[in-house]
Amino acid sequence: MWEIRRYPALWLLPALLPVALMTLYPVAYALWTSLHSVMLLFPGEPFVGLDNYLRVIQSNYFQDALTNSLVFTAAAAPLVVVLGTLIALFLRRRFFGVQVVRSIVLLPWVLPGAISAVLWIWVFHPSFGVLNGLLRDLHLIEGSIGWLTSPRLAFVSVVVAHVWTQIPFTVVLVMAALAAINPETLEAAAIDCKSSWRRFWYVIFPEIKAMIVVLIVYNALTAFTSYDLVYAMTGGGPGTATTLLSFQIWRESFSMYDFGAGSAVAFIVVLISAVLILAITRALPSDLFGSE
Amino acid sequence: MKRRTVLAAATLLAGSFMAAQPGQAQDVTLEFVVWNYSLETIQDNIRQFEAENPGIKVNLTDYTWPDYQDSLILRIRGNTPTDVVYGGQDWLPAWGSAGFIAPLEDVAPKEEIEALAADVAGFARTDVTYDGKIYGLPYYADTISFIYNKKILADAGIAVPTTWEEVTAAAEKLKAGGMDKPIVYEYNQELPNFYDAFVAQAYGRGAELFDAELNPLFADPGNGAYQQLAWLADAWSKGLVQAETHESKIIPAMNTGQHAFTIVYTYVLAALNNVADQPRAGEFALAPMPGATHSTLGFAKSYVITRQAADDPERAVAAWKLVNFMAGKPYTVAKRWAVEKGLGFGQLPLFQDQDVIEAWGKWADVKELGAQAERARAGTYTEFSSVWSAYFRPLLAKAMVGEASVEQTMKDGAERWNQLKEQFASR
Numbered sequence: 001m002w003e004i005r006r007y008p009a010l011w012l013l014p015a016l017l018p019v020a021l022m023t024l025y026p027v028a029y030a031l032w033t034s035l036h037s038v039m040l041l042f043p044g045e046p047f048v049g050l051d052n053y054l055r056v057i058q059s060n061y062f063q064d065a066l067t068n069s070l071v072f073t074a075a076a077a078p079l080v081v082v083l084g085t086l087i088a089l090f091l092r093r094r095f096f097g098v099q100v101v102r103s104i105v106l107l108p109w110v111l112p113g114a115i116s117a118v119l120w121i122w123v124f125h126p127s128f129g130v131l132n133g134l135l136r137d138l139h140l141i142e143g144s145i146g147w148l149t150s151p152r153l154a155f156v157s158v159v160v161a162h163v164w165t166q167i168p169f170t171v172v173l174v175m176a177a178l179a180a181i182n183p184e185t186l187e188a189a190a191i192d193c194k195s196s197w198r199r200f201w202y203v204i205f206p207e208i209k210a211m212i213v214v215l216i217v218y219n220a221l222t223a224f225t226s227y228d229l230v231y232a233m234t235g236g237g238p239g240t241a242t243t244l245l246s247f248q249i250w251r252e253s254f255s256m257y258d259f260g261a262g263s264a265v266a267f268i269v270v271l272i273s274a275v276l277i278l279a280i281t282r283a284l285p286s287d288l289f290g291s292e
Numbered sequence: 293m294k295r296r297t298v299l300a301a302a303t304l305l306a307g308s309f310m311a312a313q314p315g316q317a318q319d320v321t322l323e324f325v326v327w328n329y330s331l332e333t334i335q336d337n338i339r340q341f342e343a344e345n346p347g348i349k350v351n352l353t354d355y356t357w358p359d360y361q362d363s364l365i366l367r368i369r370g371n372t373p374t375d376v377v378y379g380g381q382d383w384l385p386a387w388g389s390a391g392f393i394a395p396l397e398d399v400a401p402k403e404e405i406e407a408l409a410a411d412v413a414g415f416a417r418t419d420v421t422y423d424g425k426i427y428g429l430p431y432y433a434d435t436i437s438f439i440y441n442k443k444i445l446a447d448a449g450i451a452v453p454t455t456w457e458e459v460t461a462a463a464e465k466l467k468a469g470g471m472d473k474p475i476v477y478e479y480n481q482e483l484p485n486f487y488d489a490f491v492a493q494a495y496g497r498g499a500e501l502f503d504a505e506l507n508p509l510f511a512d513p514g515n516g517a518y519q520q521l522a523w524l525a526d527a528w529s530k531g532l533v534q535a536e537t538h539e540s541k542i543i544p545a546m547n548t549g550q551h552a553f554t555i556v557y558t559y560v561l562a563a564l565n566n567v568a569d570q571p572r573a574g575e576f577a578l579a580p581m582p583g584a585t586h587s588t589l590g591f592a593k594s595y596v597i598t599r600q601a602a603d604d605p606e607r608a609v610a611a612w613k614l615v616n617f618m619a620g621k622p623y624t625v626a627k628r629w630a631v632e633k634g635l636g637f638g639q640l641p642l643f644q645d646q647d648v649i650e651a652w653g654k655w656a657d658v659k660e661l662g663a664q665a666e667r668a669r670a671g672t673y674t675e676f677s678s679v680w681s682a683y684f685r686p687l688l689a690k691a692m693v694g695e696a697s698v699e700q701t702m703k704d705g706a707e708r709w710n711q712l713k714e715q716f717a718s719r
Contacts, residue, residue, distance in 0.1 A: 040365050041386040041679060043719050060687065060704055126534060127545050143472035149479060149535035151695050235482040238535070239690025254362045255482070255682040 034263035041257050052264040056252070062265075064240035065248040066272075069224055072159060072244060073276070076226075077219040079163045081212060084170025089200070091171065092178055109168035117232030120161040124148050124233075151241035154234050158242050161229050166222060170215050177211035178204070217280050224273060245269045320610040321349045322601075325364060325377040328354040330633060337625050341617045348610045358482055361678065368392045368598065375601035375611045379428050379594045381419035381671065382484055382678045387596070388422035389675040394602035395425035399612045408620055415590035415670040416638030428594030429619030430638030432629055435590045435668045436485075436492035437558040437578040444471075444552045444575075452579045456497070456523045459553060459582055463532040466552055473534035475527060476551040480537045481689040487681045488589055489555050490688060491671055494520045496583030502672045506713060508706040511699075516583070518702050524692045547572045558661070562634025565655035578660060580667070590668030592638050595619050636665070676712040683708050 037048045056062055091102050108116060123130045124147035135141045147157045181204065189203035205212075227246040230236060236243035236251065243251070245265060253262030326334055331354055338350045355363040361383055367374055379387065387393045396405045409417055409426050416433035420426055440452060448466055453459040463474035480486055494501065499516025500509055510517035527533050536542050539556050543563050546554055547570050554560075558578065567573040580586035595618050601611040618625045623642055629635040630642060631651040642648050643662060652658050684705045691701040 037715075039679070039715075040369060041390050041675065042716060043390070046719075127536070127541075127548065127550075144534070146535060148537075149693070151693055235480065235537075237481045237686060237689050238479065238693050239481070239686055239695045241690075241695065243686070251682070256679050257362075257365065258679070 030263045030266060033259050034267055036260055038259040038263075039257055040259065048260065052258075052260040053268070056261050056264045056268070061240055061243060061248055061251070065243045065245045068155070068240070068243055069245045069272075072155075072162075072226065073220050073223040075159050076162050076166070076223040077216055079159070080166045080170050080219045080223075081215050083163065084167045084215070085174050085208075085212065087167065088171045088174035088178060089204075091175060105171055106168045108165050109172075111165070113165065113228030114232045116161060116165045117229050120157070120164070120229075121148065121233055124157045148234055149238055151238050154238060154241050158230055158233055161233060162223065162226055165229065166219060170219065173211055173215060174208060177208040181207045213280075213284055217277060220276060220280060221273060224276060225269065245272070320347060320606050321351060322375040322607065322610050322614055323353065323373045324350050324614065325353045325355070325367070325374055327357045327360040327378055329357070333628070333632065337618065337628070341614060344617070345610075345613055348613065350614065365392070368600075371600070373600070374598050375607055376595055376597055376614050378431060379420075379596040380484065381591045381593070382488075382673050382681060384420065384427055384594070384596070385422045385673050386675045386678055388425075388427055391599050393427055393596045394599045395422075395427055396429070396597065396612070396615070397425060398602045399597055399608040400616070408616075411621075411640055412592075412638045413590070413640055413665065415668050416592035418670040419592040419673070420594045420596075420638075428596035429615055430592045430594050430626070431619065432559075432626070432635040433590065433592040433638030434636030435558050435588050435664050436489055436555060436581075437561060437588070437664065438496070438581045439546075439554050439556060439561055439564065439576055439578050441546065441549070441552045441572070441575050442577050443572075444549070453553075453582055454580070454586075455584075456493075456520070456582045460523070460527060460530075460532070463527065463553065464530065467530075467532060471550060471552065473532060473550070474552045475532050476534045476536055476542055476545045476554045478537075478539055478542055478554075478556055479535035479689065479692070481685040483538075484678070484681060484685075485539075485557065486685050487688065488591065488671065490517070490520065490524075492581060492589035493524075493555060493583075495587040495589055495669055496520075496581030496585065498583060498585035498587065506672070506674060508709045511702040511706040513699070518698060521688065521691055521701065522698045525694055525698060528692050529694055543570065546576065558636055558656075558664070559634045562652075562655045578656060578664065580660075580664065585667070587667045587669055588664060589671055590665065591671060674713075674716075676716050680705075680709050680712050 034052055035047060035049060036045045037052070038045050087105055091098065091105065111119070122128075126132060126144045126146045126149060129144075129147065131147065132141065132144045135145070145153065147153050185203060185207070189199045193199040193202065224244075225246045226244060227250065230242050230244055230247050231250065234242040236247045246269060249262050249265045249269065252258050252265055324338070331352075334354075335352060338352060342348065342350060360378070361380070364374075364377060377393075379393065384393075388395075405426055408429060409420075412420070412430060413433060416430050417426075419433075420428040420430065444466070445452065445462070448469060450462045450465060451458075453462050459475075466474040478486065478489060491501065494510075494515075494517035497516030497520060499520070501515075501517050502508055502510075509515050512518060524533075534545065534551060536545055539560050542554055542556055542560065545551055546564055549572060561576060561578055564570060564576040565573045581588040595615045597608070597611045597615060601607040619639075623637070623639045626637045626639050627642055627645060627648060630637050630648050634652070634655060637648075643665075649658055652661065687696065687701045687704055690696040691698050
């Protein structure tokens with residue numbers, strides 16, 4: 001009898017084992033590392049309990065990185081969803097060259113983060129950047145603006161670049177959600193609602209709001225764990241102006257060679273991400289994903 | 293069938309005997325790891341080495357400068373075969389202490405190493421020494437220079453500044469005359485040279501950053517390093533400084549004629565004054581680092597041999613041959629770097645070399661350069677200084693742009709130094 005009961009579990013083993021190896025082991029190892037002083041250039045790996053967590057939280061960088069990550073998420077995620085939705089609505093229309101415009105809009109999606117960062121560095125570069133050049137040509141400025149070297153402007157610049165890279169995915173998913181709306185509903189709405197805004201709010205939005213929520217959660221997590229753009233564009237600087245928590249994991253681990261502290265930051269990021277998802281889903285109406 | 297088996301066995305035996313013949317040095321393949329500066333020159337040097345040493349093949353691996361130490365540490369910790377590597381003065385004590393690299397006396401006669409080291413400039417020798425033992429020979433040795441545009445200063449009737457206060461006055465005058473940002477500064481907290489440039493400026497004021505027991509002194513407002521950070525923050529707040537993320541961007545920026553001063557590795561002056569590709573070549577010169585002593589930071593990058601190579605007799609011999617070819621007498625490779633690329637050198641006899649004097653004379657005042665090398669001082673490097681520098685650099689960057697106070701920055705930096713010192717001592 002017991003063999004029959006174990007039979008399904010045994011069949012699942014080939015799938016479960018790699019999953020366990022690829023996820024549980026690294027997580028367990030990271031947890032072990034976060035409780036030890038693992039510094040690549042120092043001998044030994046003594047147990048330090050929660051010292052890494054305490055030191056990281058009390059460090060100069062953590063408060064800045066946490067604040068930056070939260071502000072970055074709060075700014076970038078809604079921007080991506082709002083702009084992505086507006087672009088998707090626009091691209092639904094039929095006009096000459098719409099296919100070309102759709103391809104151009106999707107272009108950032110095919111670029112790796114590092115390449116996008118290089119492009120944006122050339123846009124924001126103080127001496128020979130496109131943006132300063134344009135502003136100078138329009139006689140709006142005389143000298144140059146340090147888009148990536150002034151702390152506040154650097155933060156804004158990184159948000160802009162991040163939003164640019166994330167919009168295409170949002171556009172694709174919103175367009176998919178829009179395509180799923182019954183055409184008759186839209187035709188009826190076109191007759192009943194003269195105002196485009198009312199048509200969107202009362203007819204289209206209810207049909208796509210589940211997708212919008214998914215996109216908000218997805219974009220919040222993507223922004224909160226963003227790393228590559230910051231690394232390539234500003235290196236977390238100037239100072240700590242664009243240091244995000246995910247970048248701080250890298251800095252602790254690979255710049256200061258303190259894997260214990262790096263793992264501690266990683267676990268803190270996981271914890272905050274979980275709280276973030278919970279908070280977003282709690283804030284939503286309970287019938288959101290139900291049939292309407 | 294039996295005959296065939298015997299034949300096969302005989303062939304195998306013969307093959308294995310041939311493979312085991314002593315003196316077949318072509319079996320030695322060295323793994324040489326560098327950062328990716330001028331790879332074509334490195335590869336050409338390797339070709340020449342292989343031609344002179346037919347028994348040895350060299351595989352070259354390169355990493356970018358910002359990622360170099362991370363990549364190398366992970367490579368060595370992961371036991372990836374690695375024999376000879378570029379080392380940096382700030383990393384050497386940590387690598388030596390961690391057992392990543394071996395003292396040269398473990399792979400070559402001590403007298404031979406001492407004879408080579410006797411030719412090396414004082415600060416460069418300090419930079420390749422850890423725990424009383426020499427771990428490397430200089431790949432290049434250089435100083436950090438205060439560079440200015442002669443034409444801009446002459447046109448504006450400004451004398452070459454000798455103190456940082458005079459630099460401010462000159463920059464303010466140029467700004468009033470329409471130059472938006474007279475100073476261009478390599479501002480990249482991820483690069484070790486960001487800290488090195490700061491130390492060089494503090495040395496110009498005559499600052500000591502640490503005492504003999506490695507206690508930090510820079511948090512004292514009377515210390516030159518403290519004053520220099522205050523000066524930088526002040527220059528930034530007055531809008532005198534244009535930040536650039538890398539020396540490669542400083543070169544075109546200075547060549548726009550929109551900046552008069554910069555502080556960079558001396559070899560950058562060679563690129564600035566390169567008539568082949570710089571429109572304002574010839575306009576740039578170095579001046580003594582502003583401050584009371586005009587001292588600056590001297591440093592050496594070196595060829596070092598890994599512990600794993602030192603522990604394998606065949607690889608150890610081959611690795612030493614490679615290091616000796618690259619940095620040893622008659623200093624052909626060091627001279628090549630100096631003549632072709634303007635890299636500084638630690639091997640003092642090259643200062644008398646006519647080819648070097650002639651080549652350097654095209655982009656610098658060789659006499660001034662020699663005087664600067666004499667005034668240069670080595671930095672303070674310990675087992676944990678590279679870890680500390682990675683921590684401290686963003687704090688410096690933050691203070692420069694006015695996001696943190698100088699007092700708090702220096703206090704935090706000193707505290708972290710003491711923490712690491714204690715942490716390392718307890719291991």
